[in-house]
Amino acid sequence: MSNISDMIEAFLIDTLGDDEYLDISRNDLANYFNVAPSQINYVLTTRFNYERGFLTESKRGGGGYITIMRTDSKNSTWLTGILDRLNQDVDYRTACYIVDEAVSRKVFSDSQAEIIKSAISPAALSNPFKLENHLRSQILQRILLKHNVKQREKD
Amino acid sequence: MSNISDMIEAFLIDTLGDDEYLDISRNDLANYFNVAPSQINYVLTTRFNYERGFLTESKRGGGGYITIMRTDSKNSTWLTGILDRLNQDVDYRTACYIVDEAVSRKVFSDSQAEIIKSAISPAALSNPFKLENHLRSQILQRILLKHNVKQREKD
DNA sequence: TACTATAAAGGTCAAAGAAAGTCAAACTAT
DNA sequence: ATAGTTTGACTTTCTTTGACCTTTATAGTA
Numbered sequence: 001m002s003n004i005s006d007m008i009e010a011f012l013i014d015t016l017g018d019d020e021y022l023d024i025s026r027n028d029l030a031n032y033f034n035v036a037p038s039q040i041n042y043v044l045t046t047r048f049n050y051e052r053g054f055l056t057e058s059k060r061g062g063g064g065y066i067t068i069m070r071t072d073s074k075n076s077t078w079l080t081g082i083l084d085r086l087n088q089d090v091d092y093r094t095a096c097y098i099v100d101e102a103v104s105r106k107v108f109s110d111s112q113a114e115i116i117k118s119a120i121s122p123a124a125l126s127n128p129f130k131l132e133n134h135l136r137s138q139i140l141q142r143i144l145l146k147h148n149v150k151q152r153e154k155d
Numbered sequence: 156m157s158n159i160s161d162m163i164e165a166f167l168i169d170t171l172g173d174d175e176y177l178d179i180s181r182n183d184l185a186n187y188f189n190v191a192p193s194q195i196n197y198v199l200t201t202r203f204n205y206e207r208g209f210l211t212e213s214k215r216g217g218g219g220y221i222t223i224m225r226t227d228s229k230n231s232t233w234l235t236g237i238l239d240r241l242n243q244d245v246d247y248r249t250a251c252y253i254v255d256e257a258v259s260r261k262v263f264s265d266s267q268a269e270i271i272k273s274a275i276s277p278a279a280l281s282n283p284f285k286l287e288n289h290l291r292s293q294i295l296q297r298i299l300l301k302h303n304v305k306q307r308e309k310d
Numbered sequence: 311t312a313c314t315a316t317a318a319a320g321g322t323c324a325a326a327g328a329a330a331g332t333c334a335a336a337c338t339a340t
Numbered sequence: 341a342t343a344g345t346t347t348g349a350c351t352t353t354c355t356t357t358g359a360c361c362t363t364t365a366t367a368g369t370a
Contacts, residue, residue, distance in 0.1 A: 003338090005345065026330055036347050041331065046344085057278070061354025063158030064329040108270075115267050115298055119274035124297035129284050139294075142279035143270055150269050158328095160355065181320055191357045196321065201354090216364025219319035246353085 008033055008040070009047040012068060020153055021069040026058075044068070050083055055145050071148045078105065079144060086141040089133035095120050095140055107147070116143060163188055163195070164202045167223060176224040181213075199223070205236060206252040208259065230260050234299065241296040244288035250275050250295055262302070271298060 008029070016022045030037040044066070048054035053074045058066040073079045082098055090098070096117060103113045118124060120139055125132045163184070171177045185192040203209035203223050213221040226233065237253055245253070251272055258268045273279060275294055280287045 003345065027328090037330075038332080038348075039346060042345070057276075058330060059354080060328085060330045060352070061158075062328050062356070063161065064354075066330075109266070111264070112267060112270055115263075115270050115302065116274070118298040118301040119271070119294050121297060121301075124294040125290065126293070127284075127286055127290060129282075129286070131282050131284070131286070135280065135282065135290065138281070139274050139279040142276055143273040146273040146276075147270065150266075158355065182318090192320075193322080193358080194356060197355075213320060214364075215318085215320040215362070217318050217366070219364075221320075248354085 004033060004035055005039065005043050005046070008035075008043045012043070012048070016068065016070070020149070021067055023065050023067050025064070026066055040066070050141070050145050055149060069149045070152070071145050072152050073145065073148055076148075079107075079148065083141055083144060086137040086144075089137050090140070091133055092120065092122055092136065095136050098140065102144075107144075116140070119143075159188060159190055160194065160198050160201070163190075163198045167198075167203070171223065171225075175227070176222055178220050178222050180219070181221055195221070201248075202252075204252070206240065206249055206256060208233070208256045230262060233260065234262070234303065238296060238299060241292045241299075244292050245295070246288055247275065247277050247291065250291050253295065257299075262299075271295070274298075 011033075012022065012024070015024075026037050026040045030040050033039075044056050048056055048068050050071060050073060053071050055069045055071050056066060057069070058064065073083060082102075085098075099108065099113050099116050102108045103110060108116065120136045122132065125135050125139075127135075166188075167177065167179070170179075181192050181195045185195050188194075199211050199221070203211055205226065208226050210224045210226045211221060212224070213219065233256075240253075254263065254268050254271050257263045258265060263271065275291045277287065280290050280294075282290075
């Protein structure tokens with residue numbers, strides 16, 4: 001393990017331990033390892049992404065932070081497949097199939113599904129740059145991942 | 156929670172308790188927290204705004220004061236105001252305030268709110284055309300409108 | 311009594327500061 | 341040669357500060 005990114009990854013995973021999430025300061029961490037702050041972002045995008053079972057959030061400005069969360073997605077083949085599928089853009093109809101399928105698998109309730117469909121409806125995502133399908137994929141992916149984290153937190 | 160604005164917010168909400176309103180002196184509060192008086196205004200505009208279900212009033216001059224009130228008007232009034240607000244673009248923070256307030260008004264459940272926040276998160280809406288805030292408004296508006304219709308269908 | 315000056319509030323706005331994000335260029339290892 | 345890593349310049353977001361402005365109450369004076 002000769003590169004710093006791997007060491008930072010190991011450090012973070014170790015610090016995370018069995019916890020569901022971990023709050024860190026990007027600057028502090030960069031300082032601790034004596035690297036450019038942006039390297040932390042590199043580690044986050046290459047190591048703490050959903051393919052590896054993680055999700056991140058952050059806030060800028062005074063008192064800013066980065067949160068690293070575990071998802072359970074690797075334990076569900078269905079979810080993994082869907083998330084993968086969502087790396088491509090999806091149209092509204094396809095997205096609705098996915099949501100309905102999630103409901104029948106008890107991933108979402110009816111009322112949750114309604115909200116998701118509203119969020120990804122053509123009306124909600126209309127924009128001048130033909131980003132609709134792309135945004136829809138991103139949104140759905142995000143919802144699925146975060147929901148997964150929240151579900152786990154309850155247990 | 157390492158920034159002072161959050162601490163002032165927490166202090167005020169705690170002091171407010173279950174009361175309808177609270178009178179404070181801007182200078183005293185600024186003094187107590189050792190910040191510039193104008194920071195109190197910052198906290199008021201970012202945290203005790205309409206989106207979060209608050210309203211403020213003040214008086215200058217000798218014996219001046221600031222009143223923080225809960226807007227406990229009808230949900231429909233609030234909703235109308237919010238939908239109006241959403242004709243302008245909103246950033247993530249403000250949008251979350253709206254969602255949180257909707258939860259405390261029993262418009263959404265916690266689990267629905269989580270989904271909405273995921274749908275409008277910066278990660279979900281990242282795109283190369285700086286449409287983020289605009290899309291967020293559209294999505295939130297759409298969700299609120301659709302949800303409102305569904306709710307009425309049940310009655 | 312009416313008028314004015316002054317002090318005691320609160321308001322506004324822009325600049326500075328404190329984080330995190332992005333992206334491309336340079337470097338390294340396979 | 342290619343993929344993966346490291347760095348740094350520039351950007352965006354959120355917070356904090358300070359200088360200057362406006363409003364209100366009150367004390368002093370004609």
